[in-house]
Every structure is written in C-alpha cells, then in structure tokens.
C-alpha cells in the first residue's frame with residue numbers, strides 16, 4: 001500500500017501542484033476549536049462561527065467560563081450548536097483541570113499515538129479532529145480522513161473500508177515521508193472537484209489509469225467546482 005499511496009501522491013502533485021501551507025502553524029487550541037466547529041458543515045459557516053467567537057471572546061478563558069447557552073448562541077451559524085459548544089467546553093475544562101492552563105504545548109513531547117489517545121479521551125473529540133491537530137498545528141506526518149479522503153481512496157482501490165475512522169487506521173503508518181499535508185489537501189481537492197460524492201468525472205482525473213473503481217464514468221461533465229475554501233489552512237490569518 002505504501003507504494004500505491006506514493007504513486008497517488010505524485011500524480012496528484014503533478015496535477016494540482018504542492019498546496020501552500022501556513023508560514024506559521026496555527027495554535028493547536030485555535031485549530032481544534034475551528035475543527036470542532038467545522039464538523040458536518042461547510043467551511044464558510046464554520047469560518048464565520050470561529051471568527052465571531054474569537055472577536056467576541058479573544059481569550060479562551062472567557063469561553064471556558066461562559067454559560068453553555070451563550071456559547072451555543074455565538075456558534076449557532078456552524079450548526080449543531082449544542083453539541084459543538086459542549087465539545088468546546090469539555091476541551092477547555094480538560095485543559096484547565098488537567099494542565100492548569102489553556103494551552104496544548106504539552107503535546108509536543110508526545111508521540112502521534114499518545115496525542116490521539118489523549119485528545120480522543122475528551123468528550124466530543126474524535127479521531128479526525130485529533131488528527132487535524134497533528135497535521136496542521138504539530139506538523140506531524142499524519143493524514144486526517146474526512147468524507148472526501150475516505151471516498152476517493154476507496155474508489156481508487158487503495159483501501160476497502162467502511163468508515164473514515166477505519167481508513168485512517170489503514171493508511172496511518174503508510175503515508176510517504178513528509179507528504180501528509182499535500183496528500184490530504186490534494187485528495188480533498190480531488191474529492192471536491194473531480195471524484196465528487198454525486199459521481200466521478202473520470203475523463204479529467206489524473207488517477208484514471210491507476211484507479212480500480214468499477215463504476216468509472218467517462219461521460220459525466222465536469223460542472224462547477226465544489227467548495228474550494230480550506231478552513232484549517234486559513235485560521236492563522238483570522
């Protein structure tokens with residue numbers, strides 16, 4: 001599988017290029033809260049909610065002390081307000097109770113697996129959110145698996161899995177060295193623009209020779225691009 005992922009990565013780079021990265025990695029507390037807000041919504045709405053939250057309460061300690069209803073009101077535009085507010089509170093309470101400070105600098109000394117175990121022990125934080133912290137803030141070679149990454153890797157035939165969490169486990173130790181950010185970002189581009197959930201547009205796909213999807217569609221027209229805004233690559237500039 002390592003070789004296959006390497007091949008996919010190279011073909012995607014030839015087609016999409018190497019995606020830009022934030023010059024300074026985003027603070028992990030900012031990043032994890034932005035990721036919680038991004039669950040099951042589009043990047044524009046989660047960006048709005050994150051911006052509103054930061055503008056209203058510039059210090060995360062203020063958010064930790066906030067009544068749940070107030071926090072829910074502030075992040076409502078991102079949807080699932082009650083659930084997301086509860087996860088944000090659980091995270092901030094965890095940091096204050098266990099570490100005495102709202103900072104995630106302690107993660108630097110942990111291995112990838114220790115970080116995944118630590119963060120997923122917090123209520124409302126799943127493997128995807130924890131792996132985003134690893135990739136975007138700590139710059140580890142870990143590829144978060146969202147619905148696009150899961151769908152495209154299964155269609156290509158690189159994995160045969162029934163959920164994003166299982167895909168993550170399958171590919172976790174097989175990502176080419178230093179390639180996780182480009183691999184993750186380009187697979188999302190592929191999933192949004194070409195290998196869409198509504199159906200694949202195979203005639204323009206850079207992976208068509210390698211792909212083993214039995215329902216390849218070479219007649220489907222390209223159509224418009226799906227959402228092409230990457231929240232997690234932008235939060236350092238908010």
Ligand code: SF4
Pocket residue numbers: 152155156194195196200201202205206207208209211212213215216217
């Ligand atoms: S060839 Fe078609 S099915 Fe395969 S990855 Fe490309 S768009 Fe998706």
